Amino acid sequence: MDNEVAITGIGLFLPDINDPEALWQAWCQGDSKLTRAHTGIITNFVSESQIKGRIPARVGNKLDNFSKFALIASERAMNDAKLPIDSLDKDKVGVFVGNVFGGWQYTDRELRNLHCDGPRAVSPFQATAWFPAAAQGQISITHGFKGYSKTYMCDRSSSLHSISDAAYHIGQGHIDVAIAGGTECINTDFVLAALAQTSEYTGRGEFNPFSKQSNELGFTEGAVFFVLESKRGAQSRGATIYGYLGGSANTTQPTDADRYNTTEQPFIRNFKSLNGAPDVILPDACGLHEVDKAEALAINELYPQSNVVVPKRIFGHGLGFEGALDVACACLLLKHQNLPQGELENAYTQLSAQSPNSKNNIDQILINTASLGGAISSLIIKKGTSS
Amino acid sequence: MINKEQVTDIVYDAICAYLDVERSELNDASQLEDEWQLDSTEMVCVAVDMEKELGFKLRGLKFSEIETIADVISEVLRIADVLEAQERAAEVV
Numbered sequence: 001m002d003n004e005v006a007i008t009g010i011g012l013f014l015p016d017i018n019d020p021e022a023l024w025q026a027w028c029q030g031d032s033k034l035t036r037a038h039t040g041i042i043t044n045f046v047s048e049s050q051i052k053g054r055i056p057a058r059v060g061n062k063l064d065n066f067s068k069f070a071l072i073a074s075e076r077a078m079n080d081a082k083l084p085i086d087s088l089d090k091d092k093v094g095v096f097v098g099n100v101f102g103g104w105q106y107t108d109r110e111l112r113n114l115h116c117d118g119p120r121a122v123s124p125f126q127a128t129a130w131f132p133a134a135a136q137g138q139i140s141i142t143h144g145f146k147g148y149s150k151t152y153m154c155d156r157s158s159s160l161h162s163i164s165d166a167a168y169h170i171g172q173g174h175i176d177v178a179i180a181g182g183t184e185c186i187n188t189d190f191v192l193a194a195l196a197q198t199s200e201y202t203g204r205g206e207f208n209p210f211s212k213q214s215n216e217l218g219f220t221e222g223a224v225f226f227v228l229e230s231k232r233g234a235q236s237r238g239a240t241i242y243g244y245l246g247g248s249a250n251t252t253q254p255t256d257a258d259r260y261n262t263t264e265q266p267f268i269r270n271f272k273s274l275n276g277a278p279d280v281i282l283p284d285a286c287g288l289h290e291v292d293k294a295e296a297l298a299i300n301e302l303y304p305q306s307n308v309v310v311p312k313r314i315f316g317h318g319l320g321f322e323g324a325l326d327v328a329c330a331c332l333l334l335k336h337q338n339l340p341q342g343e344l345e346n347a348y349t350q351l352s353a354q355s356p357n358s359k360n361n362i363d364q365i366l367i368n369t370a371s372l373g374g375a376i377s378s379l380i381i382k383k384g385t386s387s
Numbered sequence: 388m389i390n391k392e393q394v395t396d397i398v399y400d401a402i403c404a405y406l407d408v409e410r411s412e413l414n415d416a417s418q419l420e421d422e423w424q425l426d427s428t429e430m431v432c433v434a435v436d437m438e439k440e441l442g443f444k445l446r447g448l449k450f451s452e453i454e455t456i457a458d459v460i461s462e463v464l465r466i467a468d469v470l471e472a473q474e475r476a477a478e479v480v
Contacts, residue, residue, distance in 0.1 A: 056407065057407040058405065058406060058407050120435055120438070121435065123432060124428045124431045125432070
């Protein structure tokens with residue numbers, strides 16, 4: 001396939017995790033850092049000390065943390081890919097970002113300034129810091145990228161859309177290289193108050209997604225970005241290839257406002273559309289039993305032999321970068337060719353027990369995401385062929 | 388009434404803090420836009436920071452006439468003079 005798209009760089013900025021191997025180690029160790037915030041929501045936040053010194057102060061004054069996370073993670077992805085930025089045709093490099101909440105941390109501070117000290121105390125950069133496309137713009141400005149770019153806002157499916165659409169535009173020849181992923185900052189009272197409304201179960205029980213016991217949501221923040229380029233382009237410059245983008249599928253089963261889909265049909269529609277044979281599945285695994293059950297039934301029907309792994313149990317949901325985090329986990333599975341031990345131990349606590357895969361290798365991985373309102377997205381990541 | 392030395396200190400402190408540089412890196416002839424790429428929106432931030440220290444609003448600050456740090460100092464002194472004149476006029480009335 002001539003227009004195959006390769007993943008050649010991974011950049012991470014997660015709470016206490018700064019590179020892919022640290023993510024793999026944390027996943028293998030299985031110790032979750034999720035704790036209950038003062039609003040009652042289960043979360044894990046990036047500490048300010050983790051950001052300090054990574055963004056020039058003058059630039060930082062203009063940005064919300066979600067843009068800072070994106071700048072750091074995207075730069076790491078480009079470094080990881082050894083991308084020759086100076087020799088790239090900048091008109092053919094695009095930036096694709098998934099995000100949900102935009103810059104509420106910045107807005108929170110400036111609203112307090114407005115309330116306490118009046119309009120002149122509000123930073124003029126409030127106008128540009130808050131909006132979700134700010135991260136895309138800042139990455140583009142920093143590196144001079146001018147190719148087709150886009151920001152996607154569709155709840156937890158946001159970054160799966162950004163990655164699959166970036167691959168589409170590379171495949172179509174609109175761009176040569178894409179910086180694609182997602183970013184999210186939730187550590188502010190406005191966002192935590194909003195998240196508290198997303199589930200009537202909040203504060204009630206256990207976050208153990210894709211298990212019968214789970215009845216609560218858990219969230220994290222940070223950013224995950226990738227360098228995507230054509231297989232031909234990656235091979236011609238001798239880039240390390242983590243994996244390739246396979247097919248993607250999107251469907252919607254409309255629900256009531258602020259509700260998740262609880263039927264298996266939309267998942268099944270996506271799976272049939274993809275016509276894949278995944279060795280491993282990273283489900284959306286919302287954390288709410290009725291929602292997870294629908295996904296598990298669909299998986300059980302079409303992929304009864306696939307292994308199911310749920311890194312969200314440890315890391316939480318990343319909202320705007322959730323799909324990207326799962327893509328990073330998929331790349332690590334392809335690289336290491338085994339499942340983290342904790343995931344094997346959990347295999348028999350699934351809603352529908354999955355049989356351990358009889359194959360010794362991992363060639364194809366399916367990732368699902370589901371959004372409020374009933375949108376379901378699926379993406380396949382696959383191991384490359386040698387030619 | 389604020390004097391030129393006080394204004395100079397306040398202007399340098401605000402600009403140094405915003406640009407995250409030492410005072411020794413700047414002088415009165417430093418070109419804010421051409422040399423330091425300080426755009427008009429950033430200049431608003433600097434002006435608001437200066438207002439906090441000056442104790443008065445920099446209403447009527449002519450951003451279009453500012454090129455150097457010396458220009459900022461002149462503009463702030465001009466506004467201070469205008470405010471002082473207005474206060475004297477109010478006292479007379």
